[in-house]
Amino acid sequence: MSLRTGARTGRQGDMLQDWNAVVAIGCTLPGVEPGTSYGRPALRFRGKTLASTTAPDPGSFVLHIGLDEKEILLDTDPATFWQTDHYDGWPAVLVRYGTGAGERIAHLLARAWWDRATSAQRKAYGERP
Numbered sequence: 001m002s003l004r005t006g007a008r009t010g011r012q013g014d015m016l017q018d019w020n021a022v023v024a025i026g027c028t029l030p031g032v033e034p035g036t037s038y039g040r041p042a043l044r045f046r047g048k049t050l051a052s053t054t055a056p057d058p059g060s061f062v063l064h065i066g067l068d069e070k071e072i073l074l075d076t077d078p079a080t081f082w083q084t085d086h087y088d089g090w091p092a093v094l095v096r097y098g099t100g101a102g103e104r105i106a107h108l109l110a111r112a113w114w115d116r117a118t119s120a121q122r123k124a125y126g127e128r129p
Contacts, residue, residue, distance in 0.1 A: 014100050014101070014103055015099065015100050016097055016101075017097055017098055019041060019053055019061060019097075021097075022105075023043060025105075026050060026051060027043070029110060030117075030124070030125070031045050031046065031121070032044070032113060040052055040054045042054075043109075046117075046118075048064075049064060050063070050112045050113060051064065051109060051112070055095075056084055057096075059096055059097055059098075060082070060094045060095055061094070061097070062092050062093070063092065063093055063094075063108060063109065064092045064112050065091060065092065065093055065108055065112055066115070069108070069111075070092075073108075077099075077104075080095060081093050081094065081095055082096065110129040111128060114128050114129055
């Protein structure tokens with residue numbers, strides 16, 4: 001099953017239970033592979049980090065997104081998306097595992113991929129998620 005139709009590998013219902021579930025979803029995107037960021041497990045694409053386990057809480061991970069989207073997420077779903085002072089003003093948000101926002105997180109991960117993709121990759125994938 002593709003990411004666009006709701007990949008279920010490593011998920012329980014619509015909950016991302018752990019980092020392995022994030023990796024399973026992220027690796028369905030073309031060219032995304034496991035790597036490291038600051039010595040911690042991460043999802044990388046074209047030399048850039050899409051998501052990582054560098055969060056200050058083991059029950060969360062870091063997702064790289066635009067600042068405009070970040071503010072909306074923090075305002076509309078604080079049970080899932082949060083930040084510390086360290087991430088204030090940076091294009092990344094902390095994401096809690098197991099909140100039932102799996103589809104939304106998968107969509108945001110695909111968007112982070114699309115924003116870093118080449119023109120040819122975007123064309124092959126389709127419209128921005």
